[in-house]
Amino acid sequence: MNEVVLEVKNLTAAYQKNTVLRDVNFQVEAGSLTGIVGPNGAGKSTLIKTMLALHPVLSGEVHFFGSTYKKVKKRIGYVPQRGSVDWDFPTIALDVVMMGLYGQIGWLRRPTKTHQRMAFEALDKMGMADYANRQISQLSGGQQQRVFLARALVQNADIYFMDEPLAGVDAATERAIMKILDELKAAGKTVMVVHHDLQTVADYFDHVLFLNRTVIKHGKTNDVYTEDNIATTYGGSIRLIGGRIGNVVHPVKQ
Protein backbone atom coordinates (compact mmCIF):
# COMPACT_ATOMS: atom_id res chain seq x y z
CA MET A 1 0.00 0.00 0.00
CA ASN A 2 1.22 3.48 -0.92
CA GLU A 3 1.65 6.37 1.45
CA VAL A 4 -1.64 7.83 2.72
CA VAL A 5 -1.85 11.45 1.54
CA LEU A 6 -5.36 12.27 2.66
CA GLU A 7 -7.15 11.07 5.72
CA VAL A 8 -10.69 12.10 6.63
CA LYS A 9 -12.02 11.15 10.07
CA ASN A 10 -15.62 11.44 11.29
CA LEU A 11 -16.22 14.52 9.15
CA THR A 12 -19.59 16.26 9.53
CA ALA A 13 -20.76 19.37 7.70
CA ALA A 14 -24.05 21.23 7.35
CA TYR A 15 -25.79 23.93 5.39
CA GLN A 16 -27.62 26.01 7.96
CA LYS A 17 -29.72 23.45 9.81
CA ASN A 18 -29.44 20.58 7.33
CA THR A 19 -26.66 18.12 7.88
CA VAL A 20 -25.23 17.39 4.46
CA LEU A 21 -22.35 15.15 5.46
CA ARG A 22 -22.19 12.98 8.52
CA ASP A 23 -19.47 10.74 9.82
CA VAL A 24 -17.41 10.67 6.64
CA ASN A 25 -14.32 8.44 6.92
CA PHE A 26 -11.82 7.49 4.24
CA GLN A 27 -8.14 7.41 3.32
CA VAL A 28 -6.58 8.13 -0.04
CA GLU A 29 -3.26 6.76 -1.25
CA ALA A 30 -0.64 8.71 -3.18
CA GLY A 31 -0.88 8.30 -6.94
CA SER A 32 -4.52 7.22 -6.99
CA LEU A 33 -7.19 8.59 -9.32
CA THR A 34 -10.50 8.48 -7.51
CA GLY A 35 -13.97 9.11 -8.87
CA ILE A 36 -16.47 10.48 -6.34
CA VAL A 37 -19.96 9.40 -7.35
CA GLY A 38 -23.39 9.78 -5.81
CA PRO A 39 -26.83 11.23 -6.51
CA ASN A 40 -27.69 14.94 -6.55
CA GLY A 41 -27.53 16.43 -3.09
CA ALA A 42 -25.27 13.62 -1.85
CA GLY A 43 -22.77 16.22 -0.67
CA LYS A 44 -20.02 15.64 -3.27
CA SER A 45 -19.16 19.31 -3.77
CA THR A 46 -19.64 19.98 -0.06
CA LEU A 47 -17.16 17.21 0.74
CA ILE A 48 -14.48 18.85 -1.40
CA LYS A 49 -15.22 22.32 -0.08
CA THR A 50 -15.18 21.13 3.51
CA MET A 51 -11.85 19.36 3.07
CA LEU A 52 -10.41 22.56 1.56
CA ALA A 53 -11.75 24.76 4.41
CA LEU A 54 -14.09 26.60 2.02
CA HIS A 55 -17.04 25.31 4.03
CA PRO A 56 -17.09 25.04 7.83
CA VAL A 57 -16.38 21.70 9.49
CA LEU A 58 -18.93 20.86 12.18
CA SER A 59 -16.85 18.06 13.60
CA GLY A 60 -14.16 15.64 12.54
CA GLU A 61 -10.68 15.99 11.09
CA VAL A 62 -8.98 16.25 7.70
CA HIS A 63 -5.27 15.55 7.33
CA PHE A 64 -3.19 16.11 4.22
CA PHE A 65 0.24 14.48 4.17
CA GLY A 66 -0.15 13.92 7.90
CA SER A 67 -0.53 17.64 8.46
CA THR A 68 -3.30 20.25 8.49
CA TYR A 69 -4.70 21.88 5.37
CA LYS A 70 -3.28 25.29 6.32
CA LYS A 71 0.28 24.03 6.44
CA VAL A 72 0.22 22.26 3.09
CA LYS A 73 -2.12 24.57 1.16
CA LYS A 74 0.46 25.09 -1.59
CA ARG A 75 0.52 21.36 -2.39
CA ILE A 76 -3.23 21.24 -3.01
CA GLY A 77 -4.96 22.21 -6.24
CA TYR A 78 -8.68 22.86 -6.66
CA VAL A 79 -10.82 23.02 -9.80
CA PRO A 80 -14.27 24.39 -8.87
CA GLN A 81 -17.39 23.74 -10.93
CA ARG A 82 -17.33 25.74 -14.13
CA GLY A 83 -20.64 27.32 -13.21
CA SER A 84 -19.25 28.72 -9.96
CA VAL A 85 -17.70 31.77 -11.63
CA ASP A 86 -18.99 34.54 -13.88
CA TRP A 87 -17.49 33.97 -17.34
CA ASP A 88 -18.46 37.50 -18.36
CA PHE A 89 -15.63 38.75 -16.13
CA PRO A 90 -13.48 41.10 -18.24
CA THR A 91 -10.33 39.03 -18.73
CA ILE A 92 -8.60 36.61 -21.14
CA ALA A 93 -7.86 32.89 -20.89
CA LEU A 94 -4.14 33.41 -20.18
CA ASP A 95 -4.97 35.68 -17.22
CA VAL A 96 -7.30 33.11 -15.70
CA VAL A 97 -4.56 30.48 -15.90
CA MET A 98 -2.11 32.89 -14.33
CA MET A 99 -4.43 33.25 -11.33
CA GLY A 100 -3.31 29.75 -10.34
CA LEU A 101 0.11 31.31 -9.66
CA TYR A 102 -1.06 34.32 -7.64
CA GLY A 103 -0.47 32.54 -4.33
CA GLN A 104 3.16 31.83 -5.28
CA ILE A 105 3.80 35.30 -6.71
CA GLY A 106 3.08 36.91 -3.34
CA TRP A 107 1.90 40.31 -2.15
CA LEU A 108 2.78 43.52 -4.01
CA ARG A 109 4.46 41.62 -6.84
CA ARG A 110 3.28 41.49 -10.42
CA PRO A 111 3.28 38.40 -12.63
CA THR A 112 6.47 38.28 -14.72
CA LYS A 113 7.29 36.95 -18.17
CA THR A 114 8.21 33.63 -16.53
CA HIS A 115 4.74 33.33 -15.03
CA GLN A 116 3.24 34.18 -18.38
CA ARG A 117 5.28 31.47 -20.05
CA MET A 118 4.24 28.92 -17.44
CA ALA A 119 0.59 29.81 -17.95
CA PHE A 120 0.95 29.62 -21.71
CA GLU A 121 2.60 26.20 -21.51
CA ALA A 122 -0.26 24.91 -19.36
CA LEU A 123 -2.79 26.22 -21.89
CA ASP A 124 -0.79 24.61 -24.67
CA LYS A 125 -0.89 21.30 -22.82
CA MET A 126 -4.68 21.51 -22.78
CA GLY A 127 -4.67 22.25 -26.53
CA MET A 128 -5.72 25.84 -25.89
CA ALA A 129 -2.63 27.76 -27.06
CA ASP A 130 -4.58 29.42 -29.87
CA TYR A 131 -7.10 30.79 -27.40
CA ALA A 132 -4.66 32.33 -24.90
CA ASN A 133 -5.71 35.89 -25.70
CA ARG A 134 -9.39 35.13 -26.14
CA GLN A 135 -11.92 36.86 -23.87
CA ILE A 136 -13.23 34.10 -21.60
CA SER A 137 -16.92 34.64 -22.40
CA GLN A 138 -16.04 33.88 -26.06
CA LEU A 139 -14.98 30.33 -25.17
CA SER A 140 -17.25 27.30 -25.37
CA GLY A 141 -18.09 25.36 -22.20
CA GLY A 142 -15.47 22.72 -22.98
CA GLN A 143 -12.82 25.36 -23.64
CA GLN A 144 -13.65 27.11 -20.38
CA GLN A 145 -13.23 23.81 -18.55
CA ARG A 146 -9.83 23.32 -20.19
CA VAL A 147 -8.79 26.79 -19.03
CA PHE A 148 -9.73 25.73 -15.50
CA LEU A 149 -7.67 22.56 -15.84
CA ALA A 150 -4.71 24.54 -17.17
CA ARG A 151 -5.01 26.82 -14.14
CA ALA A 152 -4.79 23.79 -11.86
CA LEU A 153 -1.77 22.46 -13.78
CA VAL A 154 0.31 25.62 -13.28
CA GLN A 155 -0.20 25.28 -9.54
CA ASN A 156 1.90 22.12 -9.77
CA ALA A 157 0.16 20.66 -6.73
CA ASP A 158 0.58 17.15 -5.35
CA ILE A 159 -3.09 16.48 -4.77
CA TYR A 160 -5.94 17.78 -6.90
CA PHE A 161 -9.66 18.10 -6.26
CA MET A 162 -11.89 18.61 -9.29
CA ASP A 163 -15.59 19.29 -9.13
CA GLU A 164 -17.37 17.85 -12.18
CA PRO A 165 -14.68 18.72 -14.74
CA LEU A 166 -16.38 16.48 -17.31
CA ALA A 167 -19.92 17.84 -16.90
CA GLY A 168 -21.32 19.30 -20.10
CA VAL A 169 -18.10 19.22 -22.10
CA ASP A 170 -17.57 18.05 -25.69
CA ALA A 171 -15.92 14.71 -26.50
CA ALA A 172 -12.59 16.31 -27.47
CA THR A 173 -12.40 18.13 -24.14
CA GLU A 174 -13.30 14.98 -22.26
CA ARG A 175 -10.45 13.14 -23.98
CA ALA A 176 -8.02 16.01 -23.34
CA ILE A 177 -8.94 16.15 -19.66
CA MET A 178 -8.69 12.39 -19.17
CA LYS A 179 -5.27 12.38 -20.85
CA ILE A 180 -4.09 15.02 -18.36
CA LEU A 181 -5.57 13.11 -15.40
CA ASP A 182 -3.70 9.98 -16.48
CA GLU A 183 -0.49 11.99 -16.84
CA LEU A 184 -0.93 13.45 -13.36
CA LYS A 185 -1.42 9.97 -11.98
CA ALA A 186 1.64 8.70 -13.83
CA ALA A 187 3.62 11.54 -12.28
CA GLY A 188 2.64 10.27 -8.84
CA LYS A 189 0.01 12.96 -8.16
CA THR A 190 -3.20 12.17 -6.36
CA VAL A 191 -6.46 13.21 -7.98
CA MET A 192 -10.06 13.15 -6.73
CA VAL A 193 -12.78 13.92 -9.24
CA VAL A 194 -16.50 14.40 -8.71
CA HIS A 195 -18.00 12.48 -11.59
CA HIS A 196 -21.56 12.10 -12.85
CA ASP A 197 -21.38 9.62 -15.69
CA LEU A 198 -21.64 6.09 -14.30
CA GLN A 199 -20.88 4.54 -17.70
CA THR A 200 -17.31 5.82 -17.74
CA VAL A 201 -16.36 5.36 -14.09
CA ALA A 202 -14.77 1.95 -14.63
CA ASP A 203 -12.71 3.20 -17.59
CA TYR A 204 -11.54 6.44 -16.03
CA PHE A 205 -10.79 5.82 -12.36
CA ASP A 206 -8.76 3.29 -10.40
CA HIS A 207 -10.61 4.06 -7.17
CA VAL A 208 -14.26 4.90 -6.51
CA LEU A 209 -15.80 6.67 -3.56
CA PHE A 210 -19.56 6.18 -3.33
CA LEU A 211 -21.04 9.09 -1.43
CA ASN A 212 -24.55 9.75 -0.23
CA ARG A 213 -24.39 11.97 2.84
CA THR A 214 -21.75 9.56 4.09
CA VAL A 215 -19.32 7.12 2.51
CA ILE A 216 -21.30 4.15 1.21
CA LYS A 217 -18.26 2.34 -0.16
CA HIS A 218 -14.70 3.26 -1.05
CA GLY A 219 -11.99 1.18 -2.65
CA LYS A 220 -10.39 -0.05 -5.87
CA THR A 221 -12.75 0.23 -8.81
CA ASN A 222 -12.40 -3.48 -9.60
CA ASP A 223 -13.49 -4.41 -6.09
CA VAL A 224 -16.23 -1.95 -5.26
CA TYR A 225 -17.77 -0.82 -8.54
CA THR A 226 -20.67 -3.24 -8.38
CA GLU A 227 -24.37 -2.96 -9.15
CA ASP A 228 -25.15 -3.54 -5.48
CA ASN A 229 -23.06 -0.62 -4.32
CA ILE A 230 -24.46 1.63 -7.05
CA ALA A 231 -28.02 0.66 -6.11
CA THR A 232 -27.32 1.33 -2.41
CA THR A 233 -25.81 4.72 -3.18
CA TYR A 234 -28.51 5.87 -5.58
CA GLY A 235 -31.36 4.34 -3.64
CA GLY A 236 -32.15 1.90 -6.44
CA SER A 237 -33.03 4.67 -8.86
CA ILE A 238 -30.77 3.53 -11.68
CA ARG A 239 -31.64 1.58 -14.74
CA LEU A 240 -29.59 -1.20 -16.27
CA ILE A 241 -29.17 -0.93 -20.00
CA GLY A 242 -28.02 -4.02 -21.86
CA GLY A 243 -26.15 -5.36 -18.87
CA ARG A 244 -24.15 -2.14 -18.56
CA ILE A 245 -24.73 0.34 -15.88
CA GLY A 246 -27.00 3.03 -17.14
CA ASN A 247 -26.44 6.71 -16.99
CA VAL A 248 -28.14 8.61 -14.24
CA VAL A 249 -29.19 11.92 -15.67
CA HIS A 250 -27.97 14.91 -13.70
CA PRO A 251 -28.40 18.55 -14.41
CA VAL A 252 -25.02 20.23 -14.88
CA LYS A 253 -25.50 22.67 -12.03
CA GLN A 254 -26.34 21.60 -8.56
Add this chain to the structure above:
Amino acid sequence: MTYTAWIILTASLVGLSCGLIGVFLILRKMAMMADAISHTVLLGIVVAFIITQELTGVHMLIGAIIAGLLTALFVQWLNSLDVQQEAAIGIVFTTLFAIGVILIEAFVGNAHLDVQHALMGEITFIPWNRITLPIVGSIPKAAAILTLVFFVVLLFIIAFYKEWKITTFDPGLAASVGIPVLFMHYLFMSLVSITTVASFDAVGAIMVVAMLITPAASAYLWTDRLHMMLVISGLFGVASAVIGYFIAAWIDTSISGSMAFATGLIFLASYLLSPKHGLLAKYLKPEETFE
Protein backbone atom coordinates in the same frame (compact mmCIF):
# COMPACT_ATOMS: atom_id res chain seq x y z
CA MET B 1 -8.93 79.21 -9.89
CA THR B 2 -12.41 80.41 -10.56
CA TYR B 3 -15.52 79.31 -8.74
CA THR B 4 -16.67 77.24 -11.74
CA ALA B 5 -13.30 75.56 -12.14
CA TRP B 6 -13.31 74.45 -8.49
CA ILE B 7 -16.77 72.97 -8.80
CA ILE B 8 -15.88 71.09 -11.96
CA LEU B 9 -12.58 69.87 -10.48
CA THR B 10 -14.24 68.68 -7.27
CA ALA B 11 -16.97 66.89 -9.15
CA SER B 12 -14.42 65.33 -11.50
CA LEU B 13 -12.49 63.93 -8.54
CA VAL B 14 -15.76 62.41 -7.31
CA GLY B 15 -16.33 60.91 -10.74
CA LEU B 16 -12.79 59.54 -10.93
CA SER B 17 -12.71 57.86 -7.50
CA CYS B 18 -16.26 56.55 -7.77
CA GLY B 19 -15.57 55.31 -11.30
CA LEU B 20 -12.61 53.22 -10.13
CA ILE B 21 -14.34 51.79 -7.05
CA GLY B 22 -17.52 51.19 -9.05
CA VAL B 23 -15.80 48.72 -11.38
CA PHE B 24 -15.27 46.28 -8.51
CA LEU B 25 -18.74 46.95 -7.09
CA ILE B 26 -20.23 45.89 -10.43
CA LEU B 27 -17.96 42.89 -10.93
CA ARG B 28 -18.48 41.71 -7.34
CA LYS B 29 -22.23 42.13 -7.84
CA MET B 30 -22.42 44.45 -4.86
CA ALA B 31 -24.27 47.44 -6.29
CA MET B 32 -26.80 47.23 -3.47
CA MET B 33 -23.97 47.38 -0.95
CA ALA B 34 -22.94 50.77 -2.38
CA ASP B 35 -26.47 52.03 -1.86
CA ALA B 36 -26.37 50.78 1.72
CA ILE B 37 -23.00 52.29 2.58
CA SER B 38 -23.87 55.61 0.96
CA HIS B 39 -26.63 55.91 3.57
CA THR B 40 -24.95 54.41 6.61
CA VAL B 41 -21.87 56.67 6.37
CA LEU B 42 -24.29 59.38 7.53
CA LEU B 43 -24.33 57.67 10.92
CA GLY B 44 -20.53 57.66 10.95
CA ILE B 45 -20.39 61.35 10.13
CA VAL B 46 -22.97 62.28 12.76
CA VAL B 47 -21.28 60.27 15.50
CA ALA B 48 -17.88 61.71 14.55
CA PHE B 49 -19.45 65.18 14.72
CA ILE B 50 -21.06 64.57 18.11
CA ILE B 51 -17.76 63.34 19.55
CA THR B 52 -15.45 65.97 18.09
CA GLN B 53 -17.88 68.85 17.35
CA GLU B 54 -16.05 69.25 14.08
CA LEU B 55 -16.83 68.48 10.48
CA THR B 56 -13.24 68.19 9.33
CA GLY B 57 -11.97 65.63 6.94
CA VAL B 58 -10.06 63.07 8.96
CA HIS B 59 -12.75 62.52 11.62
CA MET B 60 -15.36 62.12 8.95
CA LEU B 61 -13.23 59.60 7.07
CA ILE B 62 -12.66 57.51 10.20
CA GLY B 63 -16.35 57.67 11.15
CA ALA B 64 -17.29 56.63 7.64
CA ILE B 65 -14.89 53.70 7.58
CA ILE B 66 -16.30 52.42 10.88
CA ALA B 67 -19.88 52.86 9.68
CA GLY B 68 -19.08 51.15 6.39
CA LEU B 69 -17.38 48.21 8.10
CA LEU B 70 -20.25 47.88 10.57
CA THR B 71 -22.66 47.76 7.64
CA ALA B 72 -20.64 45.02 5.96
CA LEU B 73 -20.29 43.09 9.23
CA PHE B 74 -24.00 43.27 10.09
CA VAL B 75 -24.98 42.21 6.59
CA GLN B 76 -22.59 39.27 6.76
CA TRP B 77 -23.90 38.35 10.21
CA LEU B 78 -27.60 38.49 9.26
CA ASN B 79 -26.78 36.54 6.15
CA SER B 80 -25.18 33.81 8.24
CA LEU B 81 -28.39 33.67 10.29
CA ASP B 82 -30.31 32.64 7.19
CA VAL B 83 -31.61 36.10 6.20
CA GLN B 84 -31.42 36.65 2.43
CA GLN B 85 -28.54 38.87 1.28
CA GLU B 86 -30.84 41.53 -0.23
CA ALA B 87 -33.11 41.58 2.81
CA ALA B 88 -30.10 41.77 5.13
CA ILE B 89 -28.78 44.81 3.26
CA GLY B 90 -32.20 46.47 3.38
CA ILE B 91 -32.59 45.90 7.11
CA VAL B 92 -29.11 47.05 8.06
CA PHE B 93 -28.89 50.18 5.99
CA THR B 94 -32.33 51.57 6.78
CA THR B 95 -31.80 50.97 10.49
CA LEU B 96 -28.34 52.56 10.64
CA PHE B 97 -29.45 55.44 8.43
CA ALA B 98 -32.49 56.01 10.65
CA ILE B 99 -30.27 56.17 13.73
CA GLY B 100 -28.18 58.78 11.89
CA VAL B 101 -31.30 60.85 11.10
CA ILE B 102 -32.53 60.65 14.71
CA LEU B 103 -29.13 61.70 16.04
CA ILE B 104 -28.92 64.68 13.67
CA GLU B 105 -32.32 65.99 14.70
CA ALA B 106 -31.82 65.29 18.40
CA PHE B 107 -28.22 66.35 19.05
CA VAL B 108 -26.83 68.29 16.16
CA GLY B 109 -29.43 70.73 14.87
CA ASN B 110 -26.67 72.59 13.13
CA ALA B 111 -26.76 74.50 9.87
CA HIS B 112 -23.76 72.60 8.53
CA LEU B 113 -25.33 69.19 8.75
CA ASP B 114 -28.93 68.42 7.89
CA VAL B 115 -30.73 65.52 6.27
CA GLN B 116 -31.48 67.41 3.07
CA HIS B 117 -27.80 68.25 2.67
CA ALA B 118 -26.78 64.65 3.37
CA LEU B 119 -29.09 63.26 0.74
CA MET B 120 -28.61 65.78 -2.05
CA GLY B 121 -25.18 67.30 -1.35
CA GLU B 122 -24.43 70.99 -1.71
CA ILE B 123 -21.69 71.37 -4.25
CA THR B 124 -22.41 75.07 -4.78
CA PHE B 125 -20.97 75.91 -1.34
CA ILE B 126 -17.80 73.88 -1.77
CA PRO B 127 -15.53 76.59 -3.19
CA TRP B 128 -16.09 78.81 -0.12
CA ASN B 129 -15.20 76.26 2.55
CA ARG B 130 -11.44 76.52 2.27
CA ILE B 131 -8.36 75.13 3.89
CA THR B 132 -4.79 76.41 3.58
CA LEU B 133 -2.21 73.79 2.75
CA PRO B 134 1.54 74.09 2.26
CA ILE B 135 2.70 74.61 -1.34
CA VAL B 136 -0.74 74.66 -2.98
CA GLY B 137 -2.10 77.41 -0.73
CA SER B 138 -5.77 77.99 -0.08
CA ILE B 139 -8.00 75.39 -1.71
CA PRO B 140 -11.54 74.12 -1.02
CA LYS B 141 -11.55 71.51 1.73
CA ALA B 142 -13.64 69.07 -0.28
CA ALA B 143 -11.14 69.16 -3.16
CA ALA B 144 -8.27 68.47 -0.76
CA ILE B 145 -10.02 65.48 0.84
CA LEU B 146 -11.13 64.12 -2.51
CA THR B 147 -7.58 64.34 -3.86
CA LEU B 148 -6.32 62.42 -0.84
CA VAL B 149 -9.03 59.78 -1.19
CA PHE B 150 -8.41 59.44 -4.92
CA PHE B 151 -4.72 58.69 -4.33
CA VAL B 152 -5.55 56.23 -1.54
CA VAL B 153 -8.02 54.39 -3.81
CA LEU B 154 -5.58 54.41 -6.72
CA LEU B 155 -2.74 53.15 -4.54
CA PHE B 156 -4.79 50.27 -3.13
CA ILE B 157 -6.13 49.25 -6.52
CA ILE B 158 -2.66 49.21 -8.09
CA ALA B 159 -0.89 47.59 -5.12
CA PHE B 160 -3.42 44.76 -4.77
CA TYR B 161 -4.47 44.56 -8.41
CA LYS B 162 -4.03 40.80 -8.77
CA GLU B 163 -5.65 40.14 -5.38
CA TRP B 164 -8.71 42.22 -6.36
CA LYS B 165 -8.84 40.38 -9.65
CA ILE B 166 -8.74 36.85 -8.23
CA THR B 167 -11.01 37.48 -5.22
CA THR B 168 -13.55 39.07 -7.55
CA PHE B 169 -13.44 36.41 -10.27
CA ASP B 170 -13.07 33.26 -8.19
CA PRO B 171 -13.09 33.65 -4.39
CA GLY B 172 -12.93 29.85 -3.96
CA LEU B 173 -9.64 29.60 -5.87
CA ALA B 174 -8.35 32.74 -4.14
CA ALA B 175 -8.90 31.16 -0.74
CA SER B 176 -7.32 27.90 -1.88
CA VAL B 177 -4.11 29.66 -3.01
CA GLY B 178 -3.86 31.47 0.31
CA ILE B 179 -5.31 34.92 -0.42
CA PRO B 180 -7.40 36.27 2.53
CA VAL B 181 -10.74 36.68 0.78
CA LEU B 182 -12.63 38.05 3.78
CA PHE B 183 -9.90 40.58 4.57
CA MET B 184 -10.00 41.82 0.98
CA HIS B 185 -13.78 42.13 1.27
CA TYR B 186 -13.55 44.37 4.33
CA LEU B 187 -10.67 46.34 2.83
CA PHE B 188 -12.83 46.95 -0.21
CA MET B 189 -15.76 48.01 1.97
CA SER B 190 -13.43 50.52 3.66
CA LEU B 191 -12.46 51.96 0.28
CA VAL B 192 -16.13 52.21 -0.70
CA SER B 193 -16.80 54.02 2.60
CA ILE B 194 -14.07 56.64 2.29
CA THR B 195 -14.91 57.28 -1.36
CA THR B 196 -18.55 57.70 -0.44
CA VAL B 197 -17.97 60.03 2.48
CA ALA B 198 -15.49 62.17 0.55
CA SER B 199 -18.03 62.48 -2.27
CA PHE B 200 -20.84 63.12 0.17
CA ASP B 201 -20.46 66.89 0.41
CA ALA B 202 -20.26 67.24 -3.31
CA VAL B 203 -23.14 65.06 -4.47
CA GLY B 204 -24.91 63.61 -1.42
CA ALA B 205 -25.93 60.07 -0.53
CA ILE B 206 -28.34 59.50 -3.39
CA MET B 207 -26.26 60.90 -6.24
CA VAL B 208 -23.09 59.18 -5.12
CA VAL B 209 -24.74 55.86 -5.94
CA ALA B 210 -25.20 57.03 -9.53
CA MET B 211 -21.52 57.95 -9.67
CA LEU B 212 -20.47 54.60 -8.19
CA ILE B 213 -22.60 52.32 -10.34
CA THR B 214 -23.41 53.91 -13.69
CA PRO B 215 -19.99 54.84 -15.12
CA ALA B 216 -18.70 51.35 -14.27
CA ALA B 217 -21.76 49.67 -15.78
CA SER B 218 -21.25 51.77 -18.92
CA ALA B 219 -17.53 50.94 -19.11
CA TYR B 220 -18.39 47.22 -18.88
CA LEU B 221 -20.13 47.59 -22.24
CA TRP B 222 -17.04 48.96 -23.99
CA THR B 223 -14.25 46.57 -23.03
CA ASP B 224 -13.37 42.99 -22.15
CA ARG B 225 -10.26 43.78 -20.11
CA LEU B 226 -10.26 44.76 -16.46
CA HIS B 227 -7.59 47.49 -16.63
CA MET B 228 -9.35 49.12 -19.59
CA MET B 229 -12.63 48.96 -17.71
CA LEU B 230 -11.02 50.89 -14.83
CA VAL B 231 -9.65 53.56 -17.17
CA ILE B 232 -12.90 53.97 -19.11
CA SER B 233 -15.03 53.99 -15.97
CA GLY B 234 -12.87 56.74 -14.43
CA LEU B 235 -13.11 58.79 -17.63
CA PHE B 236 -16.89 58.31 -17.76
CA GLY B 237 -17.08 59.53 -14.16
CA VAL B 238 -15.17 62.70 -15.05
CA ALA B 239 -17.23 63.19 -18.22
CA SER B 240 -20.45 62.87 -16.21
CA ALA B 241 -19.25 65.56 -13.81
CA VAL B 242 -18.35 67.99 -16.60
CA ILE B 243 -21.44 67.32 -18.73
CA GLY B 244 -23.61 67.49 -15.61
CA TYR B 245 -22.22 70.87 -14.62
CA PHE B 246 -22.96 72.38 -18.02
CA ILE B 247 -26.47 70.93 -18.09
CA ALA B 248 -27.07 72.50 -14.68
CA ALA B 249 -25.65 75.85 -15.78
CA TRP B 250 -27.64 75.75 -19.01
CA ILE B 251 -31.08 75.16 -17.51
CA ASP B 252 -30.21 76.56 -14.08
CA THR B 253 -30.96 73.50 -11.96
CA SER B 254 -29.41 71.21 -9.33
CA ILE B 255 -25.77 70.45 -10.12
CA SER B 256 -25.65 67.08 -8.35
CA GLY B 257 -28.93 66.05 -9.99
CA SER B 258 -27.61 66.99 -13.42
CA MET B 259 -24.41 65.04 -12.86
CA ALA B 260 -26.31 61.90 -11.90
CA PHE B 261 -28.51 62.47 -14.95
CA ALA B 262 -25.36 62.73 -17.10
CA THR B 263 -24.20 59.29 -15.89
CA GLY B 264 -27.53 57.96 -17.15
CA LEU B 265 -27.01 59.66 -20.54
CA ILE B 266 -23.57 58.06 -20.85
CA PHE B 267 -25.01 54.68 -20.01
CA LEU B 268 -27.76 55.09 -22.61
CA ALA B 269 -25.21 56.08 -25.26
CA SER B 270 -23.02 53.10 -24.31
CA TYR B 271 -25.95 50.73 -24.41
CA LEU B 272 -26.85 51.88 -27.90
CA LEU B 273 -23.42 52.44 -29.45
CA SER B 274 -20.88 50.12 -27.83
CA PRO B 275 -19.13 48.13 -30.59
CA LYS B 276 -19.21 44.85 -28.67
CA HIS B 277 -22.34 44.73 -26.58
CA GLY B 278 -24.32 47.68 -27.96
CA LEU B 279 -27.83 47.41 -29.31
CA LEU B 280 -26.79 48.86 -32.65
CA ALA B 281 -23.87 46.43 -33.05
CA LYS B 282 -26.12 43.49 -32.23
CA TYR B 283 -28.64 44.69 -34.78
CA LEU B 284 -26.02 45.17 -37.51
CA LYS B 285 -24.19 41.88 -37.10
CA PRO B 286 -25.58 38.63 -35.75
CA GLU B 287 -24.31 37.09 -32.51
CA GLU B 288 -20.87 35.49 -32.74
CA THR B 289 -20.95 31.74 -32.48
CA PHE B 290 -18.52 29.35 -30.85
CA GLU B 291 -16.36 27.19 -32.98
